[in-house]
Amino acid sequence: MNIVVLVKQVPDTWAERKLQDDDKTLDRASVDVVMNEIDEYAVEEALRIKESAGDGSEITVLTMGPDRAVETIRKALAMGADKAVHLSDEALHGSCALQTSYALATVLGTLDYDLVICGSESTDARLSIMAPLLAERLGVPQLSGARKVTVSDKTVRIERQTESGYDVIEAATPTVISVVEKINEPRYPSFKGIMAAKKKPLTTLTIADAGIAPDQVGLAAATSSVESFSTRPPRQAGQIVKDEGDGGSRVADFLASQKFL
Amino acid sequence: MAEVLVIVDHLDGTPKKVTYELLTKARELGEPSAVFLGAPGQSAAALDGLGRYGAQKVYVGESEDIAGFLTAPKAEIIAALVKDKAPVAVLFASSAEGKEVAARVAVKTGSGLLADAVDLDADGTATQSIFGGAVEVKSTVTTGTNLVTIRPNSTPPVEQASEAVVEQLTVEVTEAAKGARIVESVVEGKGGRPDLGDAAIVVSGGRGVGAAEGFGIIEALADSLGAAVGASRAATDAGWYPHQHQVGQTGRTVSPQLYIAAGISGAIQHRAGMQTSKTIVAINKDAEAPIFELADFGLVGDLFTVVPALTEQIVKRKG
Numbered sequence: 317m318n319i320v321v322l323v324k325q326v327p328d329t330w331a332e333r334k335l336q337d338d339d340k341t342l343d344r345a346s347v348d349v350v351m352n353e354i355d356e357y358a359v360e361e362a363l364r365i366k367e368s369a370g371d372g373s374e375i376t377v378l379t380m381g382p383d384r385a386v387e388t389i390r391k392a393l394a395m396g397a398d399k400a401v402h403l404s405d406e407a408l409h410g411s412c413a414l415q416t417s418y419a420l421a422t423v424l425g426t427l428d429y430d431l432v433i434c435g436s437e438s439t440d441a442r443l444s445i446m447a448p449l450l451a452e453r454l455g456v457p458q459l460s461g462a463r464k465v466t467v468s469d470k471t472v473r474i475e476r477q478t479e480s481g482y483d484v485i486e487a488a489t490p491t492v493i494s495v496v497e498k499i500n501e502p503r504y505p506s507f508k509g510i511m512a513a514k515k516k517p518l519t520t521l522t523i524a525d526a527g528i529a530p531d532q533v534g535l536a537a538a539t540s541s542v543e544s545f546s547t548r549p550p551r552q553a554g555q556i557v558k559d560e561g562d563g564g565s566r567v568a569d570f571l572a573s574q575k576f577l
Numbered sequence: 578m579a580e581v582l583v584i585v586d587h588l589d590g591t592p593k594k595v596t597y598e599l600l601t602k603a604r605e606l607g608e609p610s611a612v613f614l615g616a617p618g619q620s621a622a623a624l625d626g627l628g629r630y631g632a633q634k635v636y637v638g639e640s641e642d643i644a645g646f647l648t649a650p651k652a653e654i655i656a657a658l659v660k661d662k663a664p665v666a667v668l669f670a671s672s673a674e675g676k677e678v679a680a681r682v683a684v685k686t687g688s689g690l691l692a693d694a695v696d697l698d699a700d701g702t703a704t705q706s707i708f709g710g711a712v713e714v715k716s717t718v719t720t721g722t723n724l725v726t727i728r729p730n731s732t733p734p735v736e737q738a739s740e741a742v743v744e745q746l747t748v749e750v751t752e753a754a755k756g757a758r759i760v761e762s763v764v765e766g767k768g769g770r771p772d773l774g775d776a777a778i779v780v781s782g783g784r785g786v787g788a789a790e791g792f793g794i795i796e797a798l799a800d801s802l803g804a805a806v807g808a809s810r811a812a813t814d815a816g817w818y819p820h821q822h823q824v825g826q827t828g829r830t831v832s833p834q835l836y837i838a839a840g841i842s843g844a845i846q847h848r849a850g851m852q853t854s855k856t857i858v859a860i861n862k863d864a865e866a867p868i869f870e871l872a873d874f875g876l877v878g879d880l881f882t883v884v885p886a887l888t889e890q891i892v893k894r895k896g
């Protein structure tokens with residue numbers, strides 16, 4: 317079984333995130349960056365599928381992002397993935413979700429995969445649409461929002477949280493899966509893993525290497541455009557009151573003052 | 578006048594409130610046509626409400642092939658409609674499903690997509706709130722059809738009665754779209770309250786609630802306000818409340834008029850799902866809890882005394 321895991325490097329959610337004034341894209345240079353948290357669960361799930369199959373499955377990490385995204389790749393390799401592909405090109409800067417999916421799907425088209433596993437949501441874009449976008453482009457089934465995955469032979473089953481309970485959904489490989497954090501507890505890279513990661517194969521691709529059309533990606537060709545943005549003053553902490561035995565009525569007074577009662 | 582497609586978000590045929598919000602918004606952009614997709618017979622329950630909120634047409638597609646598979650069949654039907662009718666915009670609810678269907682329609686029709694809008698102008702410019710509400714962005718679609726998913730509770734639904742002419746769609750789902758099959762749909766009980774996404778008021782409990790039984794006082798408070806019940810991951814993981822009530826990054830995103838958090842610390846992943854709520858009230862015994870940073874009103878106290886007392890006050894004052 318060949319598994320490709322998609323990981324993305326994102327600004328640390330605790331850092332102050334900004335849009336750049338000139339081209340209104342995310343300022344990725346000036347902030348601390350980390351692997352998108354939920355992608356650690358995607359890597360972990362790939363490792364577990366490989367371990368339980370015990371059949372010499374291979375896990376490839378794929379990321380699209382600037383040079384420094386290689387740190388995120390190393391982390392996934394240190395956790396235990398086997399090799400990595402890094403799509404990195406200035407021309408990709410400012411790509412929208414649709415273009416990102418086109419670029420990633422183009423690279424995926426050159427890889428041999430049974431499963432593509434991604435996270436349910438990135439903390440910077442917060443779109444939660446990569447799995448359906450990729451499934452649509454690759455023409456394979458989509459199993460999104462998985463809180464449990466079972467793979468037997470060529471059939472994949474997931475449990476997906478719904479608004480009233482959960483659905484059990486089934487598809488044949490190849491398929492795209494996205495996972496939520498309920499699925500597992502990601503391992504920490506071991507010292508041995510970190511050392512081994514340095515020697516694992518890493519392929520860096522430009523868009524030309526990957527066969528990505530330059531006029532289909534990047535800010536100028538994005539399918540949507542940011543007209544303007546404004547920074548809102550941080551939510552002002554309101555009134556904080558200590559319970560002196562009258563807490564219930566104090567809250568009720570507030571609710572009444574806001575016309576909720 | 579230009580046609581605007583509104584994709585009906587419904588539960589077994591009954592439209593959710595967000596559908597009426599979308600129709601209300603759509604009227605500012607053009608003439609709204611509702612698109613109802615579901616299992617055979619389901620649309621009957623929907624037509625009346627759709628007309629009441631201004632749908633001039635209702636395209637109805639009903640088939641087991643729509644209900645039994647994931648999002649791909651719906652996307653096929655909507656993409657075909659988009660090509661056929663050339664609407665100025667297509668509005669979806671910003672639910673997990675709404676976003677996924679919209680994403681597929683975007684690829685199929687070569688269109689741009691604005692997800693998670695909190696407002697939409699008459700010219701199609703969408704407002705999105707990013708980085709935890711710290712930045713507000715105004716964006717437009719520059720390629721293809723204007724596809725927008727809008728968060729529930731972004732606009733108050735306003736009635737405007739209309740004829741709602743029904744047009745039946747022929748549904749032919751390709752084999753390719755049937756790749757992911759729903760084998761089983763499990764309903765985990767806790768019904769009878771408003772849906773989390775739709776509710777104007779949400780009352781959530783966290784680890785501070787202490788046990789499954791503790792949620793009794795959270796539910797009582799919710800019922801006194803006609804609210805939905807939410808929970809933090811700590812509470813759902815402990816099995817105190819069903820998973821589908823989880824609010825946050827990997828749970829539901831809610832944007833109600835009023836959000837009350839009891840016994841919740843306010844971790845960043847929880848905030849991600851509730852920080853665009855209009856008014857936030859926090860009850861927590863730790864004065865240092867980060868949830869107080871975003872609360873409009875914070876009460877430092879023990880939820881086991883404050884919450885029942887609050888419920889009693891509400892019941893009394895509402896008479």
Ligand SMILES: Cc1cc2nc3c(=O)[nH]c(=O)nc-3n(C[C@H](O)[C@H](O)[C@H](O)COP(=O)(O)OP(=O)(O)OC[C@H]3O[C@@H](n4cnc5c(N)ncnc54)[C@H](O)[C@@H]3O)c2cc1C
Nearest residue numbers: 783784785809810811825826827828840842847862863880
């Ligand atoms: C990838 C990922 C995704 C996640 N997604 C989500 C998500 O979608 N939603 C989510 O909620 N979390 C999510 N989390 C978890 C999140 O990080 C926190 O662990 C979680 O939100 C904590 O829940 P809590 O606030 O209920 O518990 P705690 O952080 O333990 O807080 C409990 C609070 O209750 C207070 N308290 C205790 N007793 C009382 C009392 N008697 N009266 C009043 N107050 C009391 C305490 O002072 C404390 O502040 C995610 C984490 C990860 C890593």
Ligand SMILES: Nc1ncnc2c1ncn2[C@@H]1O[C@H](COP(=O)(O)O)[C@@H](O)[C@H]1O
Nearest residue numbers: 322380434435437438441443444445446
């Ligand atoms: N540039 C990227 N490179 C690799 N994977 C990505 C990229 N962008 C998004 N993903 C994957 O898609 C998931 C969902 O992201 P999003 O749709 O942006 O919220 C993430 O958790 C990643 O697994």
